[in-house]
Amino acid sequence: MSVAEAARLWAEADPHEGDRAEILALVSAGDTAELERRFAGPLTFGTAGLRGPLRAGPAGMNAAVVTRAAAGLGAWLTASGSAGGGIVIGFDARRRSDEFAHVSAAVLTAAGFAVQVLPTALPTPVLSFAVRHLGCVAGVMVTASHNPPDDNGYKVYLGDGAQLVPPADREIEAAIAAVGPAREVPLADDWLTLGDDVEADYVAAVVAALEPARVPSRGDLVVAYTAMHGVGAETTRAVFAAAGLAEPVSVPEQDRPDPAFPTVAFPNPEEPGAVDLLTALAARVGADVAIAEDPDADRCSVVCGGRQLTGDEVGALLADWLLRRGVRGTYASSLVSGSLMHVVAQAHGVPSEETPTGFKWIMRAGSASAPLVYGYEEALGYSVAPSVVRDKDGISAALAVALLAAELKASGRTLLDRLDDLAREHGLFVTGQLSVRVEDLTLISDAMARLRSAPRLRCSAAAWRSPTWPWRARRWTRCACSGTASG
Known part of the structure; x- marks a missing residue:
């Protein structure tokens, strides 16, 4: 079958008039190259679900793909013994997010599930909280987090409130592949739209977990604060107010949700220039600390003294803060994160674990005798209250950072001063991040194959961690203990 014939068949089965017309226009124009991009294969389940560009066809996020994804998820849940259970659905403010949430609700309601939809565009942590809070068997969040403006996504949580892990992702993918034409999937419109009480309950739970009265x-x-054109501002302000903190001074140009993300080239706090407006605002108002959340508010970045802290620096600061508060249990981070947190945990006599990449694994660390009490990943994701949200949560992390900064301010000190303390106590740990964006996904698998065949070795020599090591002078060196190039 030619790609044009495959496209015509897809269009015939597409329930969305606009998406169908988009494909047929490409066929009429004879744009074979674009059709081949859109029909190279379906979106695959990656970290907790689907993510891709908003475009018609199987390799994009659109109504037909979402319809089939919801049908496959429902079939998998039914086969897993969760037929008829509750499912809660949330969405952010990206283009078509509300539409995709309601399409999912219609499909899953027709499949026999008790579907509840959050009332408006809300942060991802509120949806993750709602799954357990409402006793649901699963949750769906329509979001592309910090991806480019033309993307959207479909994140799936299981009944424990955590993102799904293998083999569930492959099983759901197989269930989606078994779904027939999207136009033939049954729909029903008698789902329940929730009120504001779930968000209010989330706010109360976060504040109770972090005990701001201390x-x-x-x-x-x-x-100083920015929502980066996302959905975190109102919920973050509610958390700060309930915790007795002054209202954050927000970057006005970025405070309201805007799916075009007009003031940033890329709506990711890690990207160069993304926090420039925040840093400038912090300087103008004399802020003690500045906090940026990504568009769905599940991650946050911290600026102090005009310097943006790395994810590993914030991760270690928050772990140290919780440990000094007496929070005992398992501390965890992914293998792409730094080592300082583990050294700090060891010094306090508590267990720590290193997990595979992603919060779906971090949230499964710990044991019955030492449950997970903190987890982080260097890509600005932190879980400071896993009893509330079993995923990264930029809002509760923002509150924790503010409380730590307030404690330090009371003695005339800052987050940077505390980082210096940690370096003197445990050695200087320096990490960096290399970000490469590709369209050809085979480049990723090829790069990972090369790394696995010739891995870089970590150095555990005391000299490597010494505060006097001249890390500013060079990026790479020869490791004294192995002679292997390390960085």
Whole structure:
């Protein structure tokens, strides 16, 4: 079958008039190259679900793909013994997010599930919280997090509130492949739209978990903040108010949801220039700390003294803060994160674990005798209250950073001062990040194959971690203990 014939068949089965017309226009124009991109294969389940560009065809996020994804998820849940259970669905403010949420609700309701939809565009942590809070068997969040403006995604949570892990992802993918034409999937419209109480319950749970009353001087802290055109602002303000903190001073150009993300080239706090407006605002208002959340508010970045902290620096600071508060249990980070947190945990006599990449694995660390109490990943993801949200949560992390900064301010100190303390106590740990964006996904698999065949070795020599090591002078060196190039 030619790609044009495959495209015509897809269009015939597409339930969305606009998406169908988009494909037929490409066929009429004879744009074989674009059709081949869109029909190279279906989107695959990656980290907890689907993610891709908003475009018609099987290799994009659109109504037909979402319809079949919801049908496959429902079939898998039914086969797994969860037929008729509750499913909660949330969505962010990206283009078509609300549409995809309602399409999913219609499909899953017709499949016999008790579907509840959050009332408006809300942060991903609220949806993750709602899964357990409402006793659901699964949750769906329509979001592409910090991806480019033309993307959207479909994230799946299981009944424990955590993202799904293998083999569930492959099983759901197989169930989606077995679904017939999207136009033939049954739909029903009698789902329940929830009120504002779930968000209010989330706010109360976050504040209760972090005990802000332990920081008497918290009301004096000045925080600069940006939602980066996402959905975190109102919920974050509610958390800060409930915790007794002053309202954050927000970047006005980025405070309201805007799916075009007009003031940033890429809506990711890690990207160069993304926090420039925040840093400038912090300087103008004399902020003690500045916090940026990504568009769905499940990650946050921290700026102090005009410097953007790395994810590993914030990860270690928050772990140290919780440990000094007496929070005992398992501390975890992924293998792509730094080592300082583990050294700090060891010094406090608590267990720590290193997991595969992703919060779907971090949230499964710990044991019955030492449950997970903190997890982080260097890509600005933190779980400071896993009893509330079993995923990364930029809002509760923002509150934790603010409380730590308020504690330090009371004694005339800052987050940077505490980082210096940690370096003196445990050695200087320096990490960096290399980000490469590709369209040809085979480049990723090829690069990973090369790394696995010739892995870089970590150095455990004391000299490598010494605060006097001249890390500013060079990026690479020869490791004293193995002679292997390390960085």
